[in-house]
Amino acid sequence: MGENPLPADGGRRLVGTRRLLVAGALGVLGTATALAASVPAGAAAGTLGAAAAQSGRYYGAAIAAGHMNDSTYVATWDREFNAVTPENEMKWDATEPSRGSFRFTSADQIVSHAQSKGMKIRGHTLVWHNQLPSWVGGLSASDLRSAMTNHINNVMGHYKGKIYAWDVVNEAFADGGAVGTLRSSVFTQKLGNGFIEEAFRAARAADPNAKLCYNDYNIDDANANKTRGVYNMIKDFKARGVPIDCVGLQSHLSSGSVPSNYQQNIAQFAALGVDVQITELDIGGSGSAQADAYRRVTQACTAVPRCTGITVWGITDKYSWRSGDTPLLFDGNFNKKQAYTAVLDALNAATPNTSPSPTTSPNTSPSPTTSPNTSPSPNTSPSPTPPVGGACSATIETTNSWPGGFQSTVTVRAGSSAVNGWTVKWTWPSGQSISSLWNGTQSGSGSSVTVSNASYNGSIAAGSSTTFGFTANGSAATPTATCTSP
Ligand code: XIL
Numbered sequence: 001m002g003e004n005p006l007p008a009d010g011g012r013r014l015v016g017t018r019r020l021l022v023a024g025a026l027g028v029l030g031t032a033t034a035l036a037a038s039v040p041a042g043a044a045a046g047t048l049g050a051a052a053a054q055s056g057r058y059y060g061a062a063i064a065a066g067h068m069n070d071s072t073y074v075a076t077w078d079r080e081f082n083a084v085t086p087e088n089e090m091k092w093d094a095t096e097p098s099r100g101s102f103r104f105t106s107a108d109q110i111v112s113h114a115q116s117k118g119m120k121i122r123g124h125t126l127v128w129h130n131q132l133p134s135w136v137g138g139l140s141a142s143d144l145r146s147a148m149t150n151h152i153n154n155v156m157g158h159y160k161g162k163i164y165a166w167d168v169v170n171e172a173f174a175d176g177g178a179v180g181t182l183r184s185s186v187f188t189q190k191l192g193n194g195f196i197e198e199a200f201r202a203a204r205a206a207d208p209n210a211k212l213c214y215n216d217y218n219i220d221d222a223n224a225n226k227t228r229g230v231y232n233m234i235k236d237f238k239a240r241g242v243p244i245d246c247v248g249l250q251s252h253l254s255s256g257s258v259p260s261n262y263q264q265n266i267a268q269f270a271a272l273g274v275d276v277q278i279t280e281l282d283i284g285g286s287g288s289a290q291a292d293a294y295r296r297v298t299q300a301c302t303a304v305p306r307c308t309g310i311t312v313w314g315i316t317d318k319y320s321w322r323s324g325d326t327p328l329l330f331d332g333n334f335n336k337k338q339a340y341t342a343v344l345d346a347l348n349a350a351t352p353n354t355s356p357s358p359t360t361s362p363n364t365s366p367s368p369t370t371s372p373n374t375s376p377s378p379n380t381s382p383s384p385t386p387p388v389g390g391a392c393s394a395t396i397e398t399t400n401s402w403p404g405g406f407q408s409t410v411t412v413r414a415g416s417s418a419v420n421g422w423t424v425k426w427t428w429p430s431g432q433s434i435s436s437l438w439n440g441t442q443s444g445s446g447s448s449v450t451v452s453n454a455s456y457n458g459s460i461a462a463g464s465s466t467t468f469g470f471t472a473n474g475s476a477a478t479p480t481a482t483c484t485s486p
Helices: 011-027 031-037 048-053 071-080 105-116 141-158 186-191 195-206 225-240 262-270 287-302 338-348
Strands: 058-063 083-086 120-127 165-170 211-216 246-249 252-254 275-284 307-312 392-402 405-414 423-427 433-438 440-443 448-453 465-473 482-484
Touching: 048 058, 048 338, 058 071, 058 120, 083 105, 083 307, 105 120, 120 141, 120 195, 120 275, 141 186, 141 195, 165 195, 165 246, 165 275, 186 195, 195 211, 195 225, 211 225, 211 275, 225 262, 246 262, 252 287, 262 275, 262 287, 275 287, 287 307, 287 338, 392 482, 433 440
Parallel strands: 058 083, 058 307, 083 120, 120 165, 165 211, 211 246, 246 275, 252 275, 275 307
Antiparallel strands: 392 405, 405 465, 423 448, 423 482, 433 465, 440 448
């Protein structure tokens, strides 16, 4: 399946010629994109970046500075990708660990390497409730407002002119609740829902040439409540002149979970007048099922002119934050997986993008099978998951692991009625212990663990969910958890 030859349709020769024009125009931007210029008309490019560049797109990877001493890692990055997102190095806890003192060493390492290769750089991320240093939580409203603006000014200022797109606000929408519900965080609690708009206005002033994105997960299904909320916000920003240029679909998926309307979803955001970027793609699974899922996601992007690029959340399964799910394009030994070939073929089959616009208009661009739903009807969409019986339930998932430790996410779901306060319990099978916990409060110790809600995430609407997470010592385990609500 991943070995499919390129489609031999008549349109491809025309496509190839135009591809060369586009690639040539882009080539001056840097060596990585210039690679594409050497691809002869009608021929397939041999790397992800060069293949994406043929249709005017980029193909990026999240990179961790801590792995840059691994020469195979850097060689694979340089060979295959023409864009990068620092995986953790630009986050608030990394760049401003204490108030007013900024630290850019690790992020600079990634940025200067990327610049030397002519890669596009995505900035990730300015305002996010996670990986936020604890000092931010203790500020008064007016202090928080000035600290947020100051953070945006300093981080964007440091990289001014170097960043293609910034994830200005990350993951602000709640997973459950009515359309438009924001996640409760220090930002909503102290600044109100307007913090998103404030952040975008500050960001435009700090670097007017960077594209400004709103980035989130679970906004891949065109009709999900969370998607509708983000859609409505962007529509509102556009109507009121609040600066926003793009939406980032993180797309942390599994082989069976690529929504059937994924392309329609990209198209409906694009129809609002913003670019769409797939920003943190990883798809758990293996073999042909994983390859098929990657192919569908790639084709969905290349079918929509304003879908400007794809970033995978890491290069090798070995270093993935979800390494247990083997979600990336290269295995633990940097071998290309079946999914890699599926992506490369799909990128090579893409028709040229309309931006930069070709001299003549292509007749070969596919039209989406369903037209985008630009007038959402938020109240008619079904609940994304069936309600469970009982007050609440909890599931533990391992999201990362390493020798001697692991990271997990626990999803707490309300049953058929709303929950006000919850307690999750489990027993470790072989001596594991939590080293750091977020979005919850731990009590007790030893092999029996009890975690209750934090002050801000105790209320869960019927059928909805919230999550907490932790890192732990020991070998990765996913014991059965019970959930109770008072
Ligand atoms: C993840 C990183 O990959 C991990 O190394 C880190 O421990 C936690 O954060 N959404 C985001 C990313 O926007 O920043 C997260 O990255 C994954 C989920």
